Amino acid sequence: xxxxxxxxxxxxxxxxxxxxxxxxxxxxxxxxAHIEDQAEAYCAxxxxxxxxxxxxVRQMGDPVKAGVELDRIHRPKMEWRLFLWIMAFSxxxxxxxxLCFYRFGEAVGGSMNYFVRQCxxxxxxxxxxxxxxxxDYSILGTxxxxxxxxxxxxxxxxxxxxxxxxxxxxxxxxxxxxxxFIPVYAGILYGNRGKGLTGVTAGAxxxxxxxxxxxxxxxxxxxxxxDVTVVCGAMLCAAVWKEWFGVSRKKGLTAVxxxxxxxxxxxxxNLKPYQMAxxxxxxxxxxxxxxxxxxxxxxxxxxxxxxxTGAGGSVLNQADLLRRxxxxxxxxxxxxxxSAVVLGLAxxxxxxxxxxxxxxxxxxxxxxxxxxLGMITALGCTLILVLxxxxxxxxxxxxxxxxxxxxxxxxxxxxxxxxxxxxxxxxLSIYSHRAVAWEKPVSANxxxxxxxxxxxxxxxxxxxxxxKTEG
Numbered sequence: 526x527x528x529x530x531x532x533x534x535x536x537x538x539x540x541x542x543x544x545x546x547x548x549x550x551x552x553x554x555x556x557x558a559h560i561e562d563q564a565e566a567y568c569a570x571x572x573x574x575x576x577x578x579x580x581x582v583r584q585m586g587d588p589v590k591a592g593v594e595l596d597r598i599h600r601p602k603m604e605w606r607l608f609l610w611i612m613a614f615s616x617x618x619x620x621x622x623x624l625c626f627y628r629f630g631e632a633v634g635g636s637m638n639y640f641v642r643q644c645x646x647x648x649x650x651x652x653x654x655x656x657x658x659x660x661d662y663s664i665l666g667t668x669x670x671x672x673x674x675x676x677x678x679x680x681x682x683x684x685x686x687x688x689x690x691x692x693x694x695x696x697x698x699x700x701x702x703x704x705x706f707i708p709v710y711a712g713i714l715y716g717n718r719g720k721g722l723t724g725v726t727a728g729a730x731x732x733x734x735x736x737x738x739x740x741x742x743x744x745x746x747x748x749x750x751x752d753v754t755v756v757c758g759a760m761l762c763a764a765v766w767k768e769w770f771g772v773s774r775k776k777g778l779t780a781v782x783x784x785x786x787x788x789x790x791x792x793x794x795n796l797k798p799y800q801m802a803x804x805x806x807x808x809x810x811x812x813x814x815x816x817x818x819x820x821x822x823x824x825x826x827x828x829x830x831x832x833x834t835g836a837g838g839s840v841l842n843q844a845d846l847l848r849r850x851x852x853x854x855x856x857x858x859x860x861x862x863x864s865a866v867v868l869g870l871a872x873x874x875x876x877x878x879x880x881x882x883x884x885x886x887x888x889x890x891x892x893x894x895x896x897x898l899g900m901i902t903a904l905g906c907t908l909i910l911v912l913x914x915x916x917x918x919x920x921x922x923x924x925x926x927x928x929x930x931x932x933x934x935x936x937x938x939x940x941x942x943x944x945x946x947x948x949x950x951x952x953l954s955i956y957s958h959r960a961v962a963w964e965k966p967v968s969a970n971x972x973x974x975x976x977x978x979x980x981x982x983x984x985x986x987x988x989x990x991x992x993k994t995e996g
Contacts, residue, residue: 531582532560538588560585603658604956607890610883611654611949615647618934621876625867626860639937646939650946657950661958665712666898672709677734681742696742700749701930701944706735707909708951710757711902714764718897724770725761725777729784732757736788749930752912758785760905769897825923827862835869860935861921877918884911890956899955906948 536553560581567577585591619640627640665672680703683689684696692698713731717724732754739750758781764770765777772780865873884907891903910933917932931938933945 532557532578535560535582535585535588539591542589542591556585556591602957602959604953604959607886607953607956610886611953612651614879614883614934615651617879619644619647621864621935622860622937625864642939643937643942646942647946650942653943654946654950654953657947658953658957660954662708662902662951662954663898663958665708665902666715667712669709669712669716673706673713673731673734676706676709677738681738684742696744698938698940700739700743701938701941703735703739703743703749703753704909704944704948706753707756707760707905707948708902710735710760711898711905714760714769714901715898718764718769719771721771722777722780725765725772725780726784728757728761728764729781732761733788748916749913752909752916752930756905756908756912759908760901763904764901767897821923824859824862824921827866828923831865831870833869833871835865835867835872858917858931858936859921860937861918861932865921880914884914887911887952890952894955894959896955896959899959903952903955906951910945910948 536557539556540549540553560578563581563584564574564577567580568574572580622643623640627637680699684699689696689699710728710731714724714728717727720727735757736750736754739753740747743750761781762778765772765781766774768774768777770777861873861876864876868876887903887907887910891900891907894900894903913930914932917930917936930936931941936942
């Protein structure tokens with residue numbers, strides 16, 4: 526008993542040096558396993574159990590030094606490069622909004638009051654991002670089904686309660702909140718590892734639940750709801766490709782394809798008349814120029830007159846066309862087009878290239894992430910920002926079928942801005958907690974596999990191996 530207490534005392538002293546609770550619990554569990562394995566090896570050589578434990582503890586070295594080194598390695602560290610990227614885009618976005626839109630005032634439907642509000646929304650978004658970053662994202666993998674049910678159910682109840690104001694029969698301004706389902710969905714996929722086709726079906730079912738929440742409870746069109754559905758489908762395919770569920774890639778991807786094909790067919794046969802009209806207006810906007818195709822028709826007229834260098838400091842006739850349907854709130858969908866009017870195609874191309882570099886950086890970080898939950902969460906959060914941006918640019922140049930929620934850093938709106946910065950906060954949390962993340966692989970039944978057993982403990986530049994020694 527005394528020797529067992531001696532081991533506990535050693536572990537307590539190591540634990541006292543580690544500030545991160547998650548790292549502390551995992552490190553103590555690993556060190557205990559190493560001591561027990563080493564003691565077992567000594568017992569196999571003929572040593573008494575009590576002496577074997579004492580010797581195994583002694584060989585672990587100074588507990589304070591070991592704990593300090595583990596604390597240095599395994600604690601949250603801000604991903605400053607990503608943080609600086611975000612700050613740079615925040616400043617650039619506000620500057621371009623003012624330069625291309627708000628400085629013209631009512632000439633194009635803008636107002637300095639709205640610009641001040643957007644500055645406040647951006648500041649609030651940065652604060653929210655910092656708060657999310659400080660949280661440990663791994664909690665998403667603890668009770669994912671509960672989180673998913675509470676999120677979708679809570680969002681539906683809020684809309685059904687009638688508390689938030691309703692516009693045009695829907696809560697379209699709240700649809701950006703669906704972005705936060707993506708990290709929750711990552712936890713759901715993570716929790717279904719090793720469950721075979723049941724896990725694949727569960728992933729598809731949760732995607733369907735999110736789609737129904739977005740369409741039936743929130744409403745306001747299919748744009749954001751469709752984006753979230755597509756991203757969830759991509760995340761499910763990525764999980765299948767990584768063979769999380771214990772099924773072959775071919776079998777898993779076939780199942781996902783069939784499930785989503787059935788969903789698309791079901792959606793297509795239930796499209797409403799105004800949604801069918803939008804499809805027709807996309808291909809023949811001139812036939813719907815005074816009704817549902819008005820915006821698209823006006824956009825294409827503006828695009829046809831764009832120049833390489835733009836209007837610069839004046840407001841051309843193009844802006845006169847633009848102000849017909851651009852206002853401080855509605856205009857958040859058309860900021861790229863307005864920048865093309867003012868800056869020209871060359872300036873807008875540079876802006877799009879900057880976005881491309883930023884997203885390439887985010888995607889490269891996501892695919893390199895070692896932790897499985899971190900990887901799938903980062904992939905989903907990055908893809909929703911990429912998809913939103915690509916669709917917005919296409920829509921601004923008359924190539925999009927339906928409207929969008931806006932574009933990160935460059936659109937007006939409280940809910941949209943907070944949603945974007947919240948997602949960026951999740952990404953920062955993933956990469957800031959990278960050194961704290963431990964995980965063990967699972968077997969086909971979803972349990973921790975023997976492959977997940979720790980073979981060596983790394984402390985700084987040293988690796989402690991459990992092996993039989995001579996003498």
